[in-house]
Amino acid sequence: MFRVWVPEGSPGYGRGEKPMQSWTKEYLQSVVADRLEGRKFIAVSNREPYIHVNRDGQIECMQPASGLTTALDPIMRASGGVWVAHGSGNGDRAAVDAYDHVAVPPDDPSYTLRRVWVPPDLERRYYYGLANEGLWPLCHIAFHRPQFRREDWEAYRLANELFADAVLEEAAGESAFVFIQDYHFGLLPRMLKRANPKLVIAQFWHIPWPNRETFRAFPWKQELLDGLLGNDLLGFHVRYHCTNFLETIDRNIEAMVDADHGFVTRGGHGTLVRPFPISIDFDEHCRMASSRDMGAAMAKWWNLIGKVPEYIGIGIDRVDYTKGILERLDALDVLFTEYPEYIGALSFVQVAVPSRTSIPGYDRLNREVIQKVEYLNNKWGFGEWKPVVFVHRHLDQKTLTALRLISDFCVVSSLHDGMNLVAKEFVASRVDEDGVLILSSFTGAARELTDALRVNPFAADEIARAMHTAMTMPVCERTRRMRRMRETVSANNVYHWAGRILMRLANIDVEDAESDADVDDVTVELAKVAEVA
Ligand code: ADQ
Numbered sequence: 001m002f003r004v005w006v007p008e009g010s011p012g013y014g015r016g017e018k019p020m021q022s023w024t025k026e027y028l029q030s031v032v033a034d035r036l037e038g039r040k041f042i043a044v045s046n047r048e049p050y051i052h053v054n055r056d057g058q059i060e061c062m063q064p065a066s067g068l069t070t071a072l073d074p075i076m077r078a079s080g081g082v083w084v085a086h087g088s089g090n091g092d093r094a095a096v097d098a099y100d101h102v103a104v105p106p107d108d109p110s111y112t113l114r115r116v117w118v119p120p121d122l123e124r125r126y127y128y129g130l131a132n133e134g135l136w137p138l139c140h141i142a143f144h145r146p147q148f149r150r151e152d153w154e155a156y157r158l159a160n161e162l163f164a165d166a167v168l169e170e171a172a173g174e175s176a177f178v179f180i181q182d183y184h185f186g187l188l189p190r191m192l193k194r195a196n197p198k199l200v201i202a203q204f205w206h207i208p209w210p211n212r213e214t215f216r217a218f219p220w221k222q223e224l225l226d227g228l229l230g231n232d233l234l235g236f237h238v239r240y241h242c243t244n245f246l247e248t249i250d251r252n253i254e255a256m257v258d259a260d261h262g263f264v265t266r267g268g269h270g271t272l273v274r275p276f277p278i279s280i281d282f283d284e285h286c287r288m289a290s291s292r293d294m295g296a297a298m299a300k301w302w303n304l305i306g307k308v309p310e311y312i313g314i315g316i317d318r319v320d321y322t323k324g325i326l327e328r329l330d331a332l333d334v335l336f337t338e339y340p341e342y343i344g345a346l347s348f349v350q351v352a353v354p355s356r357t358s359i360p361g362y363d364r365l366n367r368e369v370i371q372k373v374e375y376l377n378n379k380w381g382f383g384e385w386k387p388v389v390f391v392h393r394h395l396d397q398k399t400l401t402a403l404r405l406i407s408d409f410c411v412v413s414s415l416h417d418g419m420n421l422v423a424k425e426f427v428a429s430r431v432d433e434d435g436v437l438i439l440s441s442f443t444g445a446a447r448e449l450t451d452a453l454r455v456n457p458f459a460a461d462e463i464a465r466a467m468h469t470a471m472t473m474p475v476c477e478r479t480r481r482m483r484r485m486r487e488t489v490s491a492n493n494v495y496h497w498a499g500r501i502l503m504r505l506a507n508i509d510v511e512d513a514e515s516d517a518d519v520d521d522v523t524v525e526l527a528k529v530a531e532v533a
Contacts, residue, residue: 315410
């Protein structure tokens with residue numbers, strides 16, 4: 001049975017109203033235990049939650065920083081299930097048993113990581129080729145031409161088959177829940193459903209789904225769409241992407257689309273299409289921002305920046321053309337031209353972690369970003385003051401939290417983004433209820449964080465104006481906006497995301513999914529629970 005926890009003093013406490021449940025890691029675990037009813041839970045992603053690295057003959061287990069691990073780890077721990085992922089570490093083979101299994105987390109083994117060995121050439125074509133040079137630009141519509149090569153498509157199919165074999169082995173012909181992550185596995189749901197119809201399958205597509213005109217360019221559209229319709233549940237970040245997907249189906253493949261209820265029927269099988277806005281572990285970010293050693297971490301940043309300027313702006317990104325890093329730097333150029341009072345008074349810290357550097361466009365972008373930073377620093381910098389402080393590497397969350405805390409504003413200028421967790425992390429870190437978020441309207445996050453200063457990332461002058469507004473905003477206005485954004489992210493945290501998907505998945509084979517389209521099922525469930533309690 002569900003536990004209902006109502007914090008003292010919270011809305012509803014002691015007033016006979018229906019209490020609102022706060023989603024926590026512990027609550028999510030109780031829901032998992034309740035809903036799985038003994039069935040196996042299998043998660044699938046390309047990236048693994050734990051990676052073994054061989055350092056001079058010593059095998060070390062590391063946890064790559066990833067929002068996905070934060071969200072799925074509690075489900076996996078509670079279910080004792082299996083997480084199927086690409087074994088990409090150079091110590092991974094040494095760590096598994098004869099079934100390619102390793103028990104994780106290392107300090108408290110509670111579920112199984114099943115590693116799939118993707119040969120380097122297949123990885124190059126399936127992961128870097130079709131997924132990241134084909135589907136990524138196609139879905140983001142960021143004016144970057146997608147590359148479609150038949151060999152990459154064949155490799156994509158082969159890689160999906162490799163993962164299908166692993167999942168089917170783990171399910172061993174029984175009923176199980178399978179939760180697939182992302183655009184690397186568009187063919188996997190159909191492969192699984194065909195081989196074992198007892199599987200209940202959900203997939204979350206972490207990037208946008210483009211409009212139907214754009215999707216027309218994809219050469220293997222029918223096969224991909226048919227693959228995705230093998231899912232029982234298909235999730236996107238926002239309703240707009242669901243609508244785009246339903247329209248794409250309607251125009252490209254034989255299926256019955258019920259757009260009002262977000263339901264597609266093909267060959268007698270139904271797929272429910274729903275928005276589930278992903279989020280972060282809000283409480284964990286608050287805890288980190290309030291930790292005792294945060295002052296020292298902030299001081300390190302002030303040392304690095306040098307002469308402490310009046311204002312500090314920040315950007316934190318993977319180096320990816322969809323994130324609008326060059327556009328943001330252009331906006332700084334406009335700002336110093338149009339508002340010269342910021343020359344010498346504002347330092348902008350850009351933290352950029354290189355990613356996908358084996359793809360030529362990404363390598364080029366890294367060089368272009370470096371060149372633009374040098375250009376700005378030569379053009380505007382003087383004495384000790386630099387307009388842009390550039391940190392070109394991965395940083396740990398504590399260091400990033402300190403940076404968020406010393407800043408006056410954070411710029412997220414993605415040209416298109418499914419959600420964007422950087423924006424939510426900034427808000428969660430601001431335990432002081434200060435700081436201004438400048439947020440591209442073309443992110444999923446912009447739909448929830450309506451108190452951010454929203455900008456068109458293609459318009460440098462608009463971003464520059466927003467920076468000026470951020471730096472001149474009265475403190476009471478900053479606090480009012482930040483407080484409301486914090487309430488939003490706190491309520492819609494990552495456990496809420498995972499819990500909603502799981503509860504929807506658990507309902508699929510027991511009730512008619514068509515009947516409750518526009519109702520937040522979690523709210524309904526909790527209301528029922530509250531009545532019982
Ligand atoms: P991304 O495009 O990778 O993911 P985004 O939401 O921007 O994701 O998150 C990036 C993550 O990397 C954040 O947690 C951030 O803190 C971290 N990060 C960025 N720069 C870093 C640095 N220099 N050092 C360390 N960490 C850094 C996809 C979609 C998004 C969607 C997510 C989750 O493109 O739209 O929000 O998945 O679904």
